Amino acid sequence: xxxxxxxxxxxxxxxxxxxxxxxxxxxxxxxxxxxxxxxxxxxxxxxxxxxxxxxxxxxxxxxxxxxxxxxxxxxxxxxxxxxxxxxxxxxxxxxxxxxxxxxxxxxxxxxxxxxxxxxxxxxxxxxxxxxxx
Amino acid sequence: xxxxxxxxxxxxxxxxxxxxxxxxxxxxxxxxxxxxxxxxxxxxxxxxxxxxxxxxxxxxxxxxxxxxxxxxxxxxxxxxxxxxxxxxxxxxxxxxxxxxxxxxxxxxxxxxxxxxxxxxxxxxxxxxxxxxx
DNA sequence: CTGGCTGCAAATCTTTTGCATCCTG
DNA sequence: CAGGATGCAAAAGATTTGCAGCCAG
Numbered sequence: 001x002x003x004x005x006x007x008x009x010x011x012x013x014x015x016x017x018x019x020x021x022x023x024x025x026x027x028x029x030x031x032x033x034x035x036x037x038x039x040x041x042x043x044x045x046x047x048x049x050x051x052x053x054x055x056x057x058x059x060x061x062x063x064x065x066x067x068x069x070x071x072x073x074x075x076x077x078x079x080x081x082x083x084x085x086x087x088x089x090x091x092x093x094x095x096x097x098x099x100x101x102x103x104x105x106x107x108x109x110x111x112x113x114x115x116x117x118x119x120x121x122x123x124x125x126x127x128x129x130x131x132x133x
Numbered sequence: 134x135x136x137x138x139x140x141x142x143x144x145x146x147x148x149x150x151x152x153x154x155x156x157x158x159x160x161x162x163x164x165x166x167x168x169x170x171x172x173x174x175x176x177x178x179x180x181x182x183x184x185x186x187x188x189x190x191x192x193x194x195x196x197x198x199x200x201x202x203x204x205x206x207x208x209x210x211x212x213x214x215x216x217x218x219x220x221x222x223x224x225x226x227x228x229x230x231x232x233x234x235x236x237x238x239x240x241x242x243x244x245x246x247x248x249x250x251x252x253x254x255x256x257x258x259x260x261x262x263x264x265x266x
Numbered sequence: 267c268t269g270g271c272t273g274c275a276a277a278t279c280t281t282t283t284g285c286a287t288c289c290t291g
Numbered sequence: 292c293a294g295g296a297t298g299c300a301a302a303a304g305a306t307t308t309g310c311a312g313c314c315a316g
Contacts, residue, residue, distance in 0.1 A: 014271085048271095071281080114254045123247040206281085
Protein backbone atom coordinates (compact mmCIF):
# COMPACT_ATOMS: atom_id res chain seq x y z
CA UNK A 1 0.00 0.00 0.00
CA UNK A 2 2.98 2.32 0.47
CA UNK A 3 3.28 2.71 -3.24
CA UNK A 4 -0.15 4.30 -3.48
CA UNK A 5 0.90 7.17 -1.29
CA UNK A 6 2.81 8.98 -3.99
CA UNK A 7 -0.24 9.15 -6.21
CA UNK A 8 -1.01 12.45 -4.51
CA UNK A 9 -4.59 11.64 -3.60
CA UNK A 10 -6.48 11.19 -0.38
CA UNK A 11 -6.38 7.54 0.50
CA UNK A 12 -9.74 6.23 1.63
CA UNK A 13 -10.58 2.62 2.47
CA UNK A 14 -12.80 2.47 -0.61
CA UNK A 15 -10.03 3.62 -2.89
CA UNK A 16 -7.62 1.14 -1.40
CA UNK A 17 -10.13 -1.65 -1.98
CA UNK A 18 -10.54 -0.60 -5.61
CA UNK A 19 -6.80 -0.35 -6.13
CA UNK A 20 -6.23 -3.72 -4.45
CA UNK A 21 -8.83 -5.37 -6.62
CA UNK A 22 -7.37 -3.92 -9.79
CA UNK A 23 -3.82 -4.73 -8.78
CA UNK A 24 -4.32 -8.46 -8.46
CA UNK A 25 -6.49 -8.72 -11.52
CA UNK A 26 -5.54 -9.66 -15.06
CA UNK A 27 -9.14 -9.86 -16.27
CA UNK A 28 -9.61 -6.21 -17.22
CA UNK A 29 -12.77 -5.69 -15.18
CA UNK A 30 -15.55 -3.29 -16.03
CA UNK A 31 -16.80 -0.63 -13.64
CA UNK A 32 -19.64 -2.95 -12.76
CA UNK A 33 -17.26 -5.83 -11.98
CA UNK A 34 -15.29 -3.56 -9.68
CA UNK A 35 -18.42 -2.26 -8.01
CA UNK A 36 -19.78 -5.76 -7.35
CA UNK A 37 -16.49 -6.92 -5.88
CA UNK A 38 -15.76 -3.94 -3.65
CA UNK A 39 -19.36 -3.97 -2.47
CA UNK A 40 -18.57 -7.16 -0.57
CA UNK A 41 -16.14 -5.30 1.67
CA UNK A 42 -18.05 -2.00 1.73
CA UNK A 43 -21.79 -2.54 1.61
CA UNK A 44 -22.34 1.20 1.31
CA UNK A 45 -20.11 1.60 -1.73
CA UNK A 46 -21.78 3.49 -4.56
CA UNK A 47 -21.25 3.59 -8.30
CA UNK A 48 -20.38 7.23 -8.10
CA UNK A 49 -17.37 6.41 -5.97
CA UNK A 50 -16.22 3.71 -8.36
CA UNK A 51 -16.49 6.01 -11.36
CA UNK A 52 -14.97 8.94 -9.50
CA UNK A 53 -12.04 6.84 -8.42
CA UNK A 54 -11.52 5.32 -11.85
CA UNK A 55 -11.62 8.75 -13.48
CA UNK A 56 -9.09 10.08 -11.00
CA UNK A 57 -6.76 7.11 -11.35
CA UNK A 58 -6.96 7.42 -15.11
CA UNK A 59 -5.94 11.08 -14.90
CA UNK A 60 -2.97 10.14 -12.74
CA UNK A 61 -2.04 7.44 -15.24
CA UNK A 62 -2.30 4.78 -12.58
CA UNK A 63 -4.73 2.75 -14.66
CA UNK A 64 -5.65 2.49 -18.33
CA UNK A 65 -9.14 2.64 -19.74
CA UNK A 66 -9.57 0.04 -22.45
CA UNK A 67 -12.04 0.55 -25.29
CA UNK A 68 -12.03 -3.01 -26.49
CA UNK A 69 -15.38 -4.27 -25.30
CA UNK A 70 -18.42 -3.16 -27.24
CA UNK A 71 -20.87 -1.72 -24.75
CA UNK A 72 -18.70 -1.00 -21.74
CA UNK A 73 -15.34 0.31 -20.65
CA UNK A 74 -12.79 -2.00 -19.11
CA UNK A 75 -9.93 -1.07 -16.83
CA UNK A 76 -6.37 -2.30 -16.65
CA UNK A 77 -3.99 -1.68 -13.77
CA UNK A 78 -1.07 -2.60 -15.97
CA UNK A 79 0.03 0.74 -17.38
CA UNK A 80 3.16 -0.53 -19.07
CA UNK A 81 2.75 -0.58 -22.83
CA UNK A 82 1.43 -3.98 -23.83
CA UNK A 83 -1.06 -5.45 -26.22
CA UNK A 84 -4.09 -7.70 -26.14
CA UNK A 85 -5.61 -10.91 -27.38
CA UNK A 86 -9.39 -10.59 -27.57
CA UNK A 87 -11.73 -13.55 -27.88
CA UNK A 88 -14.42 -12.69 -30.42
CA UNK A 89 -16.78 -15.12 -28.75
CA UNK A 90 -16.57 -14.46 -25.00
CA UNK A 91 -14.87 -11.02 -25.08
CA UNK A 92 -12.14 -12.25 -22.77
CA UNK A 93 -9.06 -10.06 -22.89
CA UNK A 94 -5.59 -11.54 -22.45
CA UNK A 95 -2.46 -9.45 -21.97
CA UNK A 96 0.49 -10.10 -24.22
CA UNK A 97 3.79 -8.61 -23.27
CA UNK A 98 5.28 -8.19 -26.67
CA UNK A 99 6.14 -4.85 -28.14
CA UNK A 100 5.73 -4.10 -31.79
CA UNK A 101 7.76 -1.31 -33.25
CA UNK A 102 5.35 0.13 -35.74
CA UNK A 103 5.64 3.32 -37.71
CA UNK A 104 3.49 5.08 -40.20
CA UNK A 105 5.02 4.88 -43.65
CA UNK A 106 7.05 7.93 -44.61
CA UNK A 107 4.89 10.83 -45.66
CA UNK A 108 1.59 9.30 -44.59
CA UNK A 109 -0.51 11.49 -42.30
CA UNK A 110 2.60 13.37 -41.26
CA UNK A 111 0.42 16.04 -39.61
CA UNK A 112 -0.79 13.49 -37.08
CA UNK A 113 1.43 13.16 -34.01
CA UNK A 114 1.56 9.53 -32.96
CA UNK A 115 1.92 9.11 -29.21
CA UNK A 116 1.54 5.35 -28.89
CA UNK A 117 0.06 2.33 -30.58
CA UNK A 118 -2.09 -0.55 -29.48
CA UNK A 119 -2.34 -3.90 -31.22
CA UNK A 120 -5.34 -6.16 -30.81
CA UNK A 121 -5.32 -9.75 -31.97
CA UNK A 122 -8.88 -10.95 -32.42
CA UNK A 123 -9.55 -14.66 -32.39
CA UNK A 124 -10.80 -17.61 -30.38
CA UNK A 125 -9.64 -18.48 -26.89
CA UNK A 126 -9.07 -22.16 -26.08
CA UNK A 127 -12.38 -22.53 -24.23
CA UNK A 128 -14.52 -21.01 -26.97
CA UNK A 129 -12.67 -22.99 -29.62
CA UNK A 130 -13.70 -26.21 -27.88
CA UNK A 131 -17.33 -25.14 -27.60
CA UNK A 132 -17.50 -24.55 -31.33
CA UNK A 133 -16.45 -28.08 -32.22
CA UNK B 134 -27.51 0.82 -55.47
CA UNK B 135 -27.32 -2.31 -57.64
CA UNK B 136 -24.55 -3.65 -55.50
CA UNK B 137 -26.82 -3.76 -52.47
CA UNK B 138 -29.11 -6.26 -54.10
CA UNK B 139 -26.85 -9.21 -53.59
CA UNK B 140 -26.79 -8.66 -49.85
CA UNK B 141 -29.83 -10.89 -49.73
CA UNK B 142 -32.03 -8.56 -47.69
CA UNK B 143 -35.24 -6.74 -48.32
CA UNK B 144 -34.38 -3.31 -49.63
CA UNK B 145 -36.38 -0.57 -47.99
CA UNK B 146 -35.94 3.16 -48.52
CA UNK B 147 -34.71 3.49 -44.93
CA UNK B 148 -32.04 0.87 -45.44
CA UNK B 149 -30.91 2.49 -48.65
CA UNK B 150 -30.59 5.80 -46.86
CA UNK B 151 -28.50 4.24 -44.12
CA UNK B 152 -26.29 2.45 -46.62
CA UNK B 153 -25.89 5.59 -48.67
CA UNK B 154 -24.90 7.60 -45.65
CA UNK B 155 -22.35 5.02 -44.54
CA UNK B 156 -20.98 4.58 -48.01
CA UNK B 157 -19.92 8.16 -48.51
CA UNK B 158 -18.63 8.57 -45.01
CA UNK B 159 -15.10 8.25 -43.73
CA UNK B 160 -15.95 9.57 -40.27
CA UNK B 161 -17.00 6.28 -38.66
CA UNK B 162 -20.35 7.54 -37.42
CA UNK B 163 -22.13 6.29 -34.33
CA UNK B 164 -25.68 4.94 -34.36
CA UNK B 165 -26.84 8.33 -33.18
CA UNK B 166 -25.01 10.14 -35.99
CA UNK B 167 -26.67 7.84 -38.51
CA UNK B 168 -30.08 8.29 -36.91
CA UNK B 169 -29.81 12.08 -36.93
CA UNK B 170 -28.76 12.16 -40.56
CA UNK B 171 -31.30 9.70 -41.95
CA UNK B 172 -34.02 11.39 -39.93
CA UNK B 173 -33.72 14.37 -42.29
CA UNK B 174 -34.95 12.24 -45.19
CA UNK B 175 -37.33 10.05 -43.19
CA UNK B 176 -38.94 11.97 -40.34
CA UNK B 177 -40.53 8.77 -39.06
CA UNK B 178 -37.25 6.89 -38.81
CA UNK B 179 -36.76 5.24 -35.46
CA UNK B 180 -33.70 4.11 -33.52
CA UNK B 181 -34.93 0.55 -33.64
CA UNK B 182 -34.64 0.57 -37.41
CA UNK B 183 -31.13 2.00 -37.29
CA UNK B 184 -29.97 -0.61 -34.81
CA UNK B 185 -31.79 -3.42 -36.58
CA UNK B 186 -30.23 -2.46 -39.87
CA UNK B 187 -26.76 -2.06 -38.43
CA UNK B 188 -26.99 -5.44 -36.71
CA UNK B 189 -28.12 -7.07 -39.95
CA UNK B 190 -25.43 -5.42 -42.04
CA UNK B 191 -22.83 -6.45 -39.49
CA UNK B 192 -23.96 -10.07 -39.75
CA UNK B 193 -23.68 -9.90 -43.51
CA UNK B 194 -20.20 -8.42 -43.16
CA UNK B 195 -21.23 -5.35 -45.09
CA UNK B 196 -20.08 -3.05 -42.31
CA UNK B 197 -17.69 -3.27 -39.37
CA UNK B 198 -18.48 -2.33 -35.80
CA UNK B 199 -15.60 -0.42 -34.26
CA UNK B 200 -14.95 -0.51 -30.53
CA UNK B 201 -12.57 2.40 -30.47
CA UNK B 202 -14.65 5.11 -28.89
CA UNK B 203 -15.21 4.93 -25.15
CA UNK B 204 -18.95 5.09 -24.59
CA UNK B 205 -20.37 4.24 -27.97
CA UNK B 206 -20.03 1.99 -30.96
CA UNK B 207 -18.93 3.38 -34.27
CA UNK B 208 -19.56 1.92 -37.70
CA UNK B 209 -17.35 1.66 -40.74
CA UNK B 210 -18.55 0.80 -44.23
CA UNK B 211 -15.02 -0.04 -45.24
CA UNK B 212 -14.76 -3.77 -44.57
CA UNK B 213 -11.35 -4.24 -46.12
CA UNK B 214 -8.72 -4.86 -43.46
CA UNK B 215 -7.24 -1.54 -42.50
CA UNK B 216 -6.11 0.29 -39.40
CA UNK B 217 -6.82 3.54 -37.60
CA UNK B 218 -5.37 6.75 -36.29
CA UNK B 219 -7.30 7.94 -33.26
CA UNK B 220 -7.08 11.46 -31.87
CA UNK B 221 -6.91 11.23 -28.09
CA UNK B 222 -8.39 14.71 -27.83
CA UNK B 223 -11.40 14.78 -30.18
CA UNK B 224 -11.84 11.01 -30.74
CA UNK B 225 -11.67 11.51 -34.47
CA UNK B 226 -10.87 8.28 -36.30
CA UNK B 227 -8.83 8.31 -39.48
CA UNK B 228 -8.42 5.30 -41.77
CA UNK B 229 -4.93 4.23 -42.72
CA UNK B 230 -4.56 1.79 -45.51
CA UNK B 231 -1.39 0.09 -44.45
CA UNK B 232 -1.19 -3.53 -43.53
CA UNK B 233 1.04 -4.79 -40.79
CA UNK B 234 2.07 -8.42 -40.86
CA UNK B 235 2.15 -9.22 -37.19
CA UNK B 236 2.50 -12.58 -35.54
CA UNK B 237 2.58 -13.76 -32.00
CA UNK B 238 6.07 -14.87 -31.05
CA UNK B 239 6.62 -18.63 -31.37
CA UNK B 240 5.14 -20.54 -28.47
CA UNK B 241 3.24 -17.64 -26.97
CA UNK B 242 -0.46 -18.30 -26.36
CA UNK B 243 -0.40 -21.01 -28.97
CA UNK B 244 -3.84 -22.19 -27.80
CA UNK B 245 -5.36 -18.93 -28.99
CA UNK B 246 -6.40 -18.93 -32.64
CA UNK B 247 -5.68 -15.53 -34.14
CA UNK B 248 -8.18 -14.55 -36.83
CA UNK B 249 -7.11 -10.98 -37.49
CA UNK B 250 -5.40 -8.02 -35.96
CA UNK B 251 -6.16 -4.36 -35.59
CA UNK B 252 -3.61 -1.62 -35.00
CA UNK B 253 -4.55 1.69 -33.43
CA UNK B 254 -2.21 4.67 -33.44
CA UNK B 255 -3.22 7.08 -30.70
CA UNK B 256 -2.11 10.65 -30.94
CA UNK B 257 -3.07 14.19 -31.83
CA UNK B 258 -4.78 15.22 -35.03
CA UNK B 259 -3.61 18.46 -36.70
CA UNK B 260 -6.56 20.49 -35.42
CA UNK B 261 -6.21 19.42 -31.79
CA UNK B 262 -2.45 19.90 -31.93
CA UNK B 263 -3.01 23.55 -32.87
CA UNK B 264 -5.52 24.08 -30.08
CA UNK B 265 -3.01 22.88 -27.51
CA UNK B 266 -0.38 25.42 -28.45
C1' DC C 267 -10.83 22.53 10.03
C1' DT C 268 -11.26 22.32 5.15
C1' DG C 269 -11.31 20.55 0.74
C1' DG C 270 -11.72 16.55 -1.28
C1' DC C 271 -14.41 12.16 -1.12
C1' DT C 272 -18.52 9.38 -0.34
C1' DG C 273 -23.22 7.90 -0.91
C1' DC C 274 -27.67 8.34 -2.70
C1' DA C 275 -30.80 9.48 -6.15
C1' DA C 276 -31.96 11.27 -10.30
C1' DA C 277 -30.71 12.20 -14.91
C1' DT C 278 -28.50 11.15 -19.27
C1' DC C 279 -26.92 8.45 -22.97
C1' DT C 280 -26.65 4.24 -25.64
C1' DT C 281 -28.64 0.14 -26.90
C1' DT C 282 -32.24 -3.47 -26.75
C1' DT C 283 -36.86 -5.38 -26.84
C1' DG C 284 -42.01 -6.23 -27.58
C1' DC C 285 -45.55 -5.65 -30.42
C1' DA C 286 -48.85 -3.94 -33.72
C1' DT C 287 -48.73 -2.35 -38.36
C1' DC C 288 -46.81 -1.98 -42.91
C1' DC C 289 -44.72 -3.23 -47.29
C1' DT C 290 -41.13 -5.69 -50.16
C1' DG C 291 -40.50 -9.53 -52.94
C1' DC D 292 -49.89 -12.72 -49.31
C1' DA D 293 -46.36 -13.97 -45.91
C1' DG D 294 -42.52 -12.94 -43.58
C1' DG D 295 -39.48 -9.69 -42.73
C1' DA D 296 -39.05 -4.58 -41.69
C1' DT D 297 -40.68 -0.42 -39.51
C1' DG D 298 -42.12 2.68 -35.78
C1' DC D 299 -43.24 3.63 -31.22
C1' DA D 300 -42.68 3.19 -26.54
C1' DA D 301 -40.86 1.19 -22.78
C1' DA D 302 -37.00 -1.09 -20.64
C1' DA D 303 -32.36 -2.20 -19.74
C1' DG D 304 -27.54 -1.18 -19.12
C1' DA D 305 -23.66 2.07 -18.59
C1' DT D 306 -22.18 6.34 -17.08
C1' DT D 307 -22.64 11.08 -15.24
C1' DT D 308 -24.17 14.65 -12.17
C1' DG D 309 -25.86 17.36 -8.02
C1' DC D 310 -25.69 17.81 -3.52
C1' DA D 311 -25.56 17.11 1.48
C1' DG D 312 -22.78 15.11 4.86
C1' DC D 313 -18.35 12.94 6.15
C1' DC D 314 -13.44 12.23 7.02
C1' DA D 315 -8.32 12.14 5.69
C1' DG D 316 -4.59 15.08 5.95
